[in-house]
Amino acid sequence: MVPDIYLNAIASALGGKIEQNNANNLHQPQEDCERIVKKTGVRGRTIALPGQFTSDLSCMATSELLRKLNTSASAIQTLLVCTQTPDHLIPGVSSRVHGELGFPEECLVFDINQGCSGFVVGTQTVTALLRSSSDSAVLINADTYSRLIRPNDLATRVLFGDAATASMFSTQPPGLRVIYNRCFANGNGYDAFVARNSATRIDPDHSAGIYMDGPGILNFALHVVPEAIHQALKANGLTIEQIRLFAFHQANSFMIGKLTQKLHISAEQAPQNCEHLGNTVSASIPLLLLDHWQELKDRELVMAIGFGVGLSWGVSLFEYRSDH
Amino acid sequence: MVPDIYLNAIASALGGKIEQNNANNLHQPQEDCERIVKKTGVRGRTIALPGQFTSDLSCMATSELLRKLNTSASAIQTLLVCTQTPDHLIPGVSSRVHGELGFPEECLVFDINQGCSGFVVGTQTVTALLRSSSDSAVLINADTYSRLIRPNDLATRVLFGDAATASMFSTQPPGLRVIYNRCFANGNGYDAFVARNSATRIDPDHSAGIYMDGPGILNFALHVVPEAIHQALKANGLTIEQIRLFAFHQANSFMIGKLTQKLHISAEQAPQNCEHLGNTVSASIPLLLLDHWQELKDRELVMAIGFGVGLSWGVSLFEYRSDH
Numbered sequence: 113m114v115p116d117i118y119l120n121a122i123a124s125a126l127g128g129k130i131e132q133n134n135a136n137n138l139h140q141p142q143e144d145c146e147r148i149v150k151k152t153g154v155r156g157r158t159i160a161l162p163g164q165f166t167s168d169l170s171c172m173a174t175s176e177l178l179r180k181l182n183t184s185a186s187a188i189q190t191l192l193v194c195t196q197t198p199d200h201l202i203p204g205v206s207s208r209v210h211g212e213l214g215f216p217e218e219c220l221v222f223d224i225n226q227g228c229s230g231f232v233v234g235t236q237t238v239t240a241l242l243r244s245s246s247d248s249a250v251l252i253n254a255d256t257y258s259r260l261i262r263p264n265d266l267a268t269r270v271l272f273g274d275a276a277t278a279s280m281f282s283t284q285p286p287g288l289r290v291i292y293n294r295c296f297a298n299g300n301g302y303d304a305f306v307a308r309n310s311a312t313r314i315d316p317d318h319s320a321g322i323y324m325d326g327p328g329i330l331n332f333a334l335h336v337v338p339e340a341i342h343q344a345l346k347a348n349g350l351t352i353e354q355i356r357l358f359a360f361h362q363a364n365s366f367m368i369g370k371l372t373q374k375l376h377i378s379a380e381q382a383p384q385n386c387e388h389l390g391n392t393v394s395a396s397i398p399l400l401l402l403d404h405w406q407e408l409k410d411r412e413l414v415m416a417i418g419f420g421v422g423l424s425w426g427v428s429l430f431e432y433r434s435d436h
Numbered sequence: 437m438v439p440d441i442y443l444n445a446i447a448s449a450l451g452g453k454i455e456q457n458n459a460n461n462l463h464q465p466q467e468d469c470e471r472i473v474k475k476t477g478v479r480g481r482t483i484a485l486p487g488q489f490t491s492d493l494s495c496m497a498t499s500e501l502l503r504k505l506n507t508s509a510s511a512i513q514t515l516l517v518c519t520q521t522p523d524h525l526i527p528g529v530s531s532r533v534h535g536e537l538g539f540p541e542e543c544l545v546f547d548i549n550q551g552c553s554g555f556v557v558g559t560q561t562v563t564a565l566l567r568s569s570s571d572s573a574v575l576i577n578a579d580t581y582s583r584l585i586r587p588n589d590l591a592t593r594v595l596f597g598d599a600a601t602a603s604m605f606s607t608q609p610p611g612l613r614v615i616y617n618r619c620f621a622n623g624n625g626y627d628a629f630v631a632r633n634s635a636t637r638i639d640p641d642h643s644a645g646i647y648m649d650g651p652g653i654l655n656f657a658l659h660v661v662p663e664a665i666h667q668a669l670k671a672n673g674l675t676i677e678q679i680r681l682f683a684f685h686q687a688n689s690f691m692i693g694k695l696t697q698k699l700h701i702s703a704e705q706a707p708q709n710c711e712h713l714g715n716t717v718s719a720s721i722p723l724l725l726l727d728h729w730q731e732l733k734d735r736e737l738v739m740a741i742g743f744g745v746g747l748s749w750g751v752s753l754f755e756y757r758s759d760h
Contacts, residue, residue, distance in 0.1 A: 165637050191621075196527075201584065202520045202631040202646065204549040207746040211623025221621040221748060222557050223549035225528040233546050237561065240568035245560070245617075259636040260525065293569075297515075297545040299535025307526040311635070312583040313489050322526065422531040424545060 117239045118287040119430065120280045122402040123180055124395070125172035127256065127274030128161040130388075138266065148270050153365020157273035157390030160256040165199045167208040169276035170254045174213055177250065177278040185213040190220045190241050190249035194230035194394050196421070197256045198223060201311060209252065220246070227305070228361045228420025229295065230394025235416070235428045236293040238281045248282040253394040260307045262321035271364055273390030277398035288401070288414055288430035292348055296340060301423035304328045330367055333419050338375050341417060344427040352377055356412035356432075357404055361419055362386040362396035394418070410434040441563045443754065444604045444611040445505055446726040448719070449496035451482040451580065451598030454712075462590065472594050477689020481597035481714030484580040489523045491532040493600035494578040498537055501574065501602040509537040514544045514565050514573035518554035518718050520745070521580045522547060525635060533576065544570070551629070552685045552744025553619065554718025559740070559752045560617040562605045572606040577718040584631045586645035595688055597714030601722035612725070612738055612754035616672055620664060625747035628652045654691055657743050662699050665741060668751040676701055680736035680756075681728055685743055686710040686720035718742070734758040 133149050133156060135142040149155050160169065170193055178185060193206040204223035215221070220241065226233045234251045242249055254276030261269050309320035345351060358381050360368050365384060372382045385400050392399060397416045408414070412432045419425035457473050457480060459466040473479050484493065494517055502509060517530040528547030539545070544565065550557045558575045566573055578600030585593050633644035669675060682705050684692050689708060696706045709724050710716075716723060721740045732738070736756045743749035 196525050197636045198525075198549065199635060199637040200631050201522075201549075201634040202551060202629065203626055203745045204520075206549075207621065207623045207626045207748070209623065210621050210746075211626050215621070215623065217620050217622055218618065219621050220557065220560060220619040221623070221746065222554075222561075225522065225525075225530075225547035225549060227526060230546075233544065236544060236569070237546075237565065240564040241561065244564035244567055256636060294542065295544040296541050297531065297534050297539070297543050298541055299531045299533065299539065299545070302527055302531045302535050305526065307524050310525040311523060312521045312580060313523040421527045422534075422545065424531070 114243055115283045117242050117290045118282055118285050120282055120287040121177060121181055122277055122279045122398045123173050123177035124275060124277045124399055124402055125169045125176065127158040128164055129159045130156050131159045132156040133270045151366055152270060153387055154271055154390045155387050158275060159258045160274040166195050166197050166254045166256050167199045167205045170205055170209050170252045171212050173276040173278040174209055174250060174252060177280055181280060185215045188215060188248050188250055189218060189246035190238065191215050192222060192224055192234060192238060193252040193254060194224040194226055194234045195254050196225055196227055197259060205254065226394060226424065227422065228363065228393055229418035229424040229426050231397040232293065232416060232418040232426030232428045233295055235290065236295055239290050239293060242281060242283060248280065251279045251281060253277050253398055255393040255395065257393060260310060260322050262319060265321065267326055268322050268324050271391045273392045275389060275392040275395045275399060277395045279398050285433045286436055287433065289433050290428065291431055292344055292429040294340065294344065295426035296336065297422055297424040301332060304423060305421040332423055333367060334370055334374065336425050337371055337417060337419050340425055340427045341375060344415065344429055348429060354413060355381060355415050357414045358382040359397045359400045359414060359416040361417060362400065363391055363420065408432040438567055439607045441566050441614045442606055442609050442611040444606055445501060446601055446603045446722045447497050447501035447504055448599060448601045448723055448726055449493045449500065452485040452488055453483045454480050455483045456480040457594045475690055476594055477711055478595055478714045479711050482599060483582045484598040490519050490521050490578045490580050491523045491529045494529055494533050494576045495536050497600040497602040498533055498574060498576060501604055505604060509539045512539060512572050512574055513542060513570035514562065515539055516546060516548055516558060516562060517576040517578060518548040518550055518558045519578050520549055520551055521583060529578065550718060550748065551746065552687065552717055553742035553748040553750050555721040556617065556740060556742040556750030556752045557619055559614065560619055563614050563617060566605060566607060572604065575603045575605060577601045577722055579717040579719065581717060584634060584646050586643060589645065591650055592646050592648050595715045597716045599713060599716040599719045599723060601719045603722050609757045610760055611757065613757050614752065615755055616668055616753040618664065618668065619750035620660065621746055621748040625656060628747060629745040656747055657691060658694055658698065660749050661695055661741060661743050664749055664751045665699060668739065668753055672753060678737060679705060679739050681738045682706040683721045683724045683738060683740045685741060686724065687715055687744065732756040
């Protein structure tokens with residue numbers, strides 16, 4: 113029999129500085145800043161301090177998770193870090209977390225490179241690994257995109273925040289039981305979101321940093337995300353109304369508004385966190401789940417929807433189980 | 437019942453240029469070069485051409501794999517690329533391969549960041565994913581470390597070669613049936629192999645590139661690798677003599693010689709490929725399996741042993757099944 117897998121708990125760590133989207137920080141007229149805030153819904157973002165790297169935020173979030181669960185890293189056999197902004201190309205962020213926090217020697221450790229669909233991708237991977245070979249796993253979602261933003265590229269600068277989450281998965285309740293998980297990709301959209309001159313490929317015609325085709329990604333998301341949600345509902349014999357919480361990747365308020373409007377999802381069903389955090393890449397969904405964890409009641413359903421760079425997207429469906 | 441998983445076939449693509457470890461290339465006296473070749477066993481290495489990136493080698497190897505199996509990418513639901521030298525930090529190499537070769541939309545796609553233990557890590561991950569949700573998966577192991585080598589650091593420059601492999605895994609024979617897989621890590625060795633100034637962490641006190649603690653890694657490998665092999669043999673009730681082929685990660689001839697000597701493994705049981713390829717990181721094991729694939733007979737046992745950066749290490753055990 114295939115064992116059930118539960119997301120037991122989440123903890124987070126935010127970049128140490130808050131950057132408001134105002135005239136002072138953006139060097140734009142205050143009127144334009146207010147327009148940007150109104151359109152994106154992002155009032156401010158948490159940004160990593162100068163000496164604060166993805167591995168630091170990852171260690172902080174994981175320490176908090178272990179403290180919260182009153183457990184030790186030494187009992188965990190799988191450690192995955194989903195990031196696109198590692199400290200170094202070699203080794204992965206997961207190696208540093210493993211050493212710093214005392215994970216055991218018999219432990220599967222690697223970084224996943226995925227962006228805004230990284231929580232769903234990570235959930236699918238962790239679920240498969242737990243079913244196959246171990247009892248508990250930590251999935252970290254951590255990025256410091258601020259280090260790859262071109263300072264004058266307002267379109268991306270106003271959106272992204274730096275944060276990490278650490279999520280404990282195991283074969284034991286309580287928590288969010290994984291019911292369903294599907295991931296999708298369309299590599300033809302590879303160029304829609306690229307960090308140029310960021311690794312081994314150097315292009316002297318471009319300055320280093322993130323290039324985003326905003327309208328292209330919006331069109332893509334409005335097309336594929338509702339389809340993936342309907343497919344998930346159908347596969348599980350459910351309707352929109354039966355989902356207690358839709359945890360959309362927090363791309364920005366405008367995009368989430370368009371998606372919920374198209375899907376007839378109420379604002380109560382689809383809360384947001386990007387007003388003060390910005391788009392925190394693959395950490396945005398677990399940050400949202402953390403915000404609303406205490407409100408969940410036994411057997412309520414939660415759907416997580418990731419989408420973005422790659423292009424890639426995916427849906428996880430969970431059932432909250434309060435019983436031990 | 438847990439389905440069996442098979443590694444059905446492997447294909448490869450090598451960097452387009454051969455660099456010999458000679459006086460002309462290394463700018464060292466010929467006598468010193470001969471000493472280096474004798475010690476490391478690496479006579480020459482394949483190096484990526486100026487316009488040839490990890491994603492290019494990955495696409496080449498995967499195209500060859502699909503041709504060899506007379507199949508199409510559209511039938512494959514999982515695509516993982518293990519690399520530490522992606523073209524860009526964002527998106528992953530796997531996104532480019534997905535788009536270029538026409539993988540289907542319903543496909544789990546991500547990059548794994550792991551080094552010389554990446555084939556074992558990848559095998560464990562792919563095996564779990566196939567058992568959980570899909571029928572076939574491609575695992576790519578690809579790196580172009582040459583782009584991160586500091587030109588004057590002879591200790592690393594003489595060792596590393598650029599290459600990619602693509603491996604097809606599925607729930608159907610023939611091929612190498614996965615019997616056993618274990619991965620280990622010790623993040624306290626994080627600093628033993630680091631590519632400084634390669635991603636988001638910038639350290640003005642160091643020039644960019646790979647820094648290797650060669651003796652430290654040798655000591656680590658001589659300690660943990662024999663232990664992991666003995667553990668794998670014991671768990672499966674086997675002895676060294678019963679293994680037809682030990683596919684050691686091809687760090688260099690000196691290290692493999694030390695390991696086989698300590699383990700009493702014969703030279704015939706542990707062939708090498710680093711003389712003309714160098715250390716091809718996580719591609720070295722599948723390249724070696726490819727070299728010896730045709731020699732395997734039904735029910736013969738193959739052990740793959742990865743170790744390196746992280747630090748991390750692992751063992752996969754396979755049984756060759758010739759029947760369809």
